[in-house]
Amino acid sequence: MNRGQSFLLLLIALVAVLTLVIVSPFIEYVIASVILAYVLFPFHEFLSERLAPVAEGRSALTVRATEMASAVALIIGSIVAVIIPFVYISFVFVQDLTAIAAGESDIDVVAIEARIAELTGEEFDIEGWLVTTGDVLLDTLFGGLGGILTSALRASLGLALALFLLYYTLMDGPQFVSWLRSMIPLPADVTDDLLTKVDATTRGVVIGHISVALLQALIAGAGLWVVGIPNVVFWTFVMAILALLPLIGAFLVWGPAAAYLVVIDEVTAGILLAVYGVAVVSMVDNYARPLVIDQQAHLNPGVILVGVFGGVYSVGFTGLFVGPIVIGVLAATLETFREDYDTM
Structure with a gap:
């Protein structure tokens, strides 16, 4: 690498850092x-x-x-x-x-x-x-x-x-x-393969895990509203985050809510909410999540969970999407390397 190339790379790194600070x-x-x-x-x-x-x-x-x-x-x-x-x-x-x-x-x-x-x-x-x-x-x-x-x-x-x-x-x-x-220094076929995997992962995360979690939260929130749970919007927002946890996510809200209704002597409403949670809310997680997500993103739910919490902590609300996507891109890159360059 000559002095001109070294200077240009240093300039690119400096401008990239300044751009990140501005944005x-x-x-x-x-x-x-x-x-x-x-x-x-x-x-x-x-x-x-x-x-x-x-x-x-x-x-x-x-x-x-x-x-x-x-x-x-x-x-x-x-x-x-x-x-x-x-x-x-x-x-x-x-x-x-x-x-x-x-x-x-x-x-x-x-x-x-x-x-x-x-x-x-x-x-x-x-x-x-x-x-x-x-x-x-x-x-x-x-x-x-x-x-x-x-x-x-x-x-x-x-x-x-x-x-x-x-x-x-x-x-x-x-x-x-x-x-x-044009900027990716890879053969055209490898670049196409990589971008195809990234697209499938991104689509699976954005339209998959997040959409299923939001759908489950809205369905569970509707049940809370019908039985008269206070602060429904607040708890629906909480369920939208927790619903990213497979199987037990939204239950951490609607389960205690059903118990709360029983405690305050609204037994019928509590039982109805519990039945609704098991028969309707849980079915969204059990059937929609594998159908919509696993066929596209090919990511383990535990990996998605780590990406969600890490993304929210690092970036903010949009980290719900960014965290799993970044991990998915890493997986797609490793898979592309294994398929196209791993000759050992």
């Missing part, structure tokens, strides 16, 4: 826009093809305008179908969490404490435990009550950035993939 405050929104673009791109292609006859025989500028119309339509659809519901759920979640931290939860704490004392002869401060848990979650997620406004402002800026990036990613995604292919 890092909004890295989770950048990642979210890329993931959403990945999910929406097949719809963008379909919509562009449907609009293509209108632009047939016209200039490249007109074709570009047709693609712009498709991207804008999908962004508006994403705002209505994804962003607005997510903002509302986040608002209700923060409201419920603040109420729990202030000791104003709708949970019948007195009845629970009385029943525990009756069964065990010991007194437990359930309300104090809930307040402490709420405070810890507020500090961890938002930096306390004072950080909620700052987090909301940062989220507004991040969402605006994500929408702009979503537009440009939809418009120029194929060109970026082509550039990426």
